[in-house]
Amino acid sequence: QKEVEQNSGPLSVPEGAIASLNCTYSDRGSQSFFWYRQYSGKSPELIMSIYSNGDKEDGRFTAQLNKASQYVSLLIRDSQPSDSATYLCAVNRGGGADGLTFGKGTHLIIQP
Amino acid sequence: GAVVSQHPSRVICKSGTSVKIECRSLDFQATTMFWYRQFPKQSLMLMATSNEGSKATYEQGVEKDKFLINHASLTLSTLTVTSAHPEDSSFYICSARDNTRDTQYFGPGTRLTVL
Numbered sequence: 680q681k682e683v684e685q686n687s688g689p690l691s692v693p694e695g696a697i698a699s700l701n702c703t704y705s706d707r708g709s710q711s712f713f714w715y716r717q718y719s720g721k722s723p724e725l726i727m728s729i730y731s732n733g734d735k736e737d738g739r740f741t742a743q744l745n746k747a748s749q750y751v752s753l754l755i756r757d758s759q760p761s762d763s764a765t766y767l768c769a770v771n772r773g774g775g776a777d778g779l780t781f782g783k784g785t786h787l788i789i790q791p
Numbered sequence: 792g793a794v795v796s797q798h799p800s801r802v803i804c805k806s807g808t809s810v811k812i813e814c815r816s817l818d819f820q821a822t823t824m825f826w827y828r829q830f831p832k833q834s835l836m837l838m839a840t841s842n843e844g845s846k847a848t849y850e851q852g853v854e855k856d857k858f859l860i861n862h863a864s865l866t867l868s869t870l871t872v873t874s875a876h877p878e879d880s881s882f883y884i885c886s887a888r889d890n891t892r893d894t895q896y897f898g899p900g901t902r903l904t905v906l
Contacts, residue, residue, distance in 0.1 A: 711893060722884045722900040723835065728893075767834060773893060778825045778837035778850075779886075 681706040685768050685782035693790050698755040700785050702768030705749070710773035712744055714753045717765045717784065726766075727753065730773075758789045793819050795887045797898035804875055805906055811871045812901045814885030821887035824868040825895065826860065829882040841868040865890075875905040 682705040692698040700714075711730055715723035727742040729735045729751070735742045741754040751770075755762055765786050769779040794817040804810050814824055822843050827835040839860055840848040847860035859871040868887075872879055882902050886895040 715897075720902075722897045725894065725896070778827075778840055779835075779895060780837070781834040783834040 681709075681770075681780045683768055683770055683780050683782035685766075685785050687783055688786040689788050690785055691788045691790055692758050694758060694760060696758055698758045698762065698787055698789070700753040700755075700766050700768075700787065702751045702753075702782055703749055704751070704768075704770045704780075706770065706772070706780070707746075707749065708772050709749075709770040711771050712742070712751045713769040713779065714740075714742060714751075715767040715769060715781075716762075717767055719765075723767055755787075760789045760791050763787060763789045793887075793889055793894075793896040795885065795896045795898040797885055797901050799901060800899060801902045801904075803904045803906065806876055807874055809871055809873045810875055810903060811869055812883055812885075812903075814868045814870070814887065814898050816866045816887040816889075816896070819887070819889045819891070820865040821868075822865060822890055823888045824862060825886045825888070826858075826868075826870050827884045827886065829884060829900075835884060838870075872903065875903070877905045879903065880905045 684703045714726045717723045729742040729744045739756045743752045765784040767784045768782040771777040796815045798813045824841040826838045829835045841862040843862045849855045862868040884900040885898045
């Protein structure tokens with residue numbers, strides 16, 4: 680049984696601060712890791728993908744992967760009120776034919 | 792960027808009727824598309840993997856005779872919910888994998904309400 684675990688929150692962060700979102704996964708065969716942002720009533724929007732151990736930065740976002748610990752995280756720097764959303768961690772085994780296994784998401788609230 | 796459309800965006804139907812949802816990749820070819828379902832305050836759950844020109848692969852617990860999937864071309868997959876019941880009311884979201892990348896792009900979703 681593939682599982683992806685996230686703290687459901689809500690996680691409340693002041694505007695301008697760093698928001699840190701965490702995710703663990705159970706399937707050691709996972710090769711591809713994704714962070715999606717979902718606003719209420721909307722479909723998920725891809726924020727970051729990461730495939731190798733270490734950090735990957737894209738603008739205000741940094742994804743971190745540690746396969747040995749089966750842990751993925753997302754840091755959002757200079758948090759903005761528009762970042763308030765539910766952040767979904769998703770994993771799969773790669774190769775393209777594998778659907779994504781999602782966590783339940785962390786509800787992030789950026790306080791102005 | 793990669794764009795995936797879904798139609799309709801919202802549908803209300805009576806119990807016992809069938810509803811067809813279309814998923815199209817607009818600017819790329821997708822050999823593989825995926826169908827997910829999301830109940831309120833829950834995460835997305837993979838229902839099935841749709842492969843162009845072949846039968847879909849269903850996840851455990853998803854009835855293939857109830858959720859009919861057809862992937863007739865590299866840009867179109869359809870999901871038909873047959874004999875819909877109120878418990879089928881949910882947010883149905885498709886995604887399409889760009890053949891040139893290991894990334895799934897999601898459609899905007901279809902909200903189904905069965906009365």
